[in-house]
Amino acid sequence: MTQKKKKRHLQADQMDRHRLYELSVQCAESEIDFVDDTFKRLRGHRAKLLREDFCGTANVCCEWVKRRSSNQAIGIDLDPEVLEWGRKHHINALNPAQAKRIDLLEKNVLKAKTTPPDIISAMNFSYWLFKERKTLKRYFKRVQQQLAEGGILFMDAYGGYDSFRDIIEEREIEAEGLRFSYIWEQEKYEPISGSLICHIHFDFPDGSRMERAFSYDWRLWTLAEIRELLEEAGFSRVTFYWQGFDEDGEGDGDFQPVDEGDADAGWICYITAEK
Numbered sequence: 459m460t461q462k463k464k465k466r467h468l469q470a471d472q473m474d475r476h477r478l479y480e481l482s483v484q485c486a487e488s489e490i491d492f493v494d495d496t497f498k499r500l501r502g503h504r505a506k507l508l509r510e511d512f513c514g515t516a517n518v519c520c521e522w523v524k525r526r527s528s529n530q531a532i533g534i535d536l537d538p539e540v541l542e543w544g545r546k547h548h549i550n551a552l553n554p555a556q557a558k559r560i561d562l563l564e565k566n567v568l569k570a571k572t573t574p575p576d577i578i579s580a581m582n583f584s585y586w587l588f589k590e591r592k593t594l595k596r597y598f599k600r601v602q603q604q605l606a607e608g609g610i611l612f613m614d615a616y617g618g619y620d621s622f623r624d625i626i627e628e629r630e631i632e633a634e635g636l637r638f639s640y641i642w643e644q645e646k647y648e649p650i651s652g653s654l655i656c657h658i659h660f661d662f663p664d665g666s667r668m669e670r671a672f673s674y675d676w677r678l679w680t681l682a683e684i685r686e687l688l689e690e691a692g693f694s695r696v697t698f699y700w701q702g703f704d705e706d707g708e709g710d711g712d713f714q715p716v717d718e719g720d721a722d723a724g725w726i727c728y729i730t731a732e733k
Contacts, residue, residue: 468662468664468666469638469662469663469664469666470660470662470666470667470668471666473638473660473662473668475660475668475671475672476514476515476540476543476547477547478636478638478640478660478668478671479658479671479672480515480517481631481633481634481636482629482631482633482638482640482660483582483640483658484517484518484582486517486518486520486521487521488711489518489521489579489581490518490521490522490525492612492699492713492728493505493508493577493579493612494525496610496612496699496728496730497576497577497610500610500730500732501608501610504526504528505529505576505577505610506528506529506530506576507529507530507531507532507573507574507575507576507577507606508522508529508530508531508532508575508576508577508578508579509531509532509533509534509572509575509577509578509579509604510522510531510532510533510534510578510579510581511534511567511578511579511580511584511585511601512534512535512567512580512581512582512584512585512587513533513534513535513541513544513562514535514537514540514544514582515540515543515544515547515548516531516533516535516541516544516545516548516549516560516562517544517548518531518533518579518581519531519532519533519544519560519562520544520548520549520551520552520556520560523552523556523557523559523560524552524556527555529559530559530560530561531559531560531561532560532561532562532563532572532573532575533560533561533562533563534562534563534565534567534570534572535562535563535564536564536565536566537564538564541562541564544562545562549562567580567597567600568593568596568597568600571604572604574604574605574606574607574609575604575605575606575609576605576606576608576609576610577609577610577611577612578601578604578605578609578610578611578612579611579612579613580601580611580612580613581612581613581614582614583614583615583616583674583676585597585613586654586674586676586677586678586679587674587675587676588677589651589652589653589675589676589677590677591683591687594679594687595687595690595691598611598687598688598690598691598693598731599691599692601691601731602691602692602693602731602733605733606733607733608732608733609732609733610730610731610732610733611688611693611729611730611731611732611733612728612729612730613684613728613729613731614726614727614728614729615679615681615684615726615727615729616724616725616726616727617678617680617681617724617725618721618722618723618724618725619721619722619723620723620724621644621647621654621678621724622647622649622678623644623647624644624645624646624647625643625644626641626642626643626644627641627642628640628641628642628661637662637663638660638661638662638663639660639661639662640658640660641658641659641660641661642656642657642658643656643657643658643659644656645657647678651677652677652678652679653675653676653677653678654674654675654676654677654678655673655674655675655676656673656674656676657670657671657672657673657674658670658671658672658673659671681698681719681727681729684696684729685698688729688731692733693731693732693733694732694733695730695731695732696729696730696731696732697715697729697730697732698715698716698719698727698728698729699713699714699715699716699727699728699729699730700713700714700716700719700720700725700727701713701714701725701726701727702714709726713727713728
């Protein structure tokens, strides 16, 4: 008799792509630090109601309600699968009082209507899925109308001369007992339309790969275009926040308001648009 060949259990087949994403891309704590402190500096008081557009797993919503017992959050996303993942892994981990202060909505951000929030957050370049100028302007106008009086829209953006190239970047990640490689691939940039096709892959020590764990079909919006659209949408003031560098030449996570940015190969900035 021949022995049956044991099936090899590849790490890539056992991993959760949402968990890997949060470990390698998203830091909800630092994001909320910036949003919370910047709102306080601009308005002189703490915000209470935050709405996270394109909320995904609602990690940021959960971080917000954990900060203060007065904080409430609304998360909006079109994808029922990712919303359910957030409920199972994040909201269920909150205490009952915290969980009660989060409302997740499976809706289109262009159509959703909510209680006017102090803050609307659209991070991780998620608004770049609006590839036409008229559609992004429509989104900005709707946000401006939906915000409470004195409300602020928070976003991020990236750029630099490497962002206009077909390029692959890799980082080694060690977190929560896991070790893997995060690969960011800009598969195609098309300069006439500004279209940008990107993928995230994950490689593991056993040689296996989670290919195209996430894919994005975006427009690479420039900061000048974003500012023009925000002003046309009726926001009173738009501010860009640039981060400094540590002694190794890496971003130090300290974002400060600037009038001019640096022509680096790659940069990430925060944006505020005040109602």
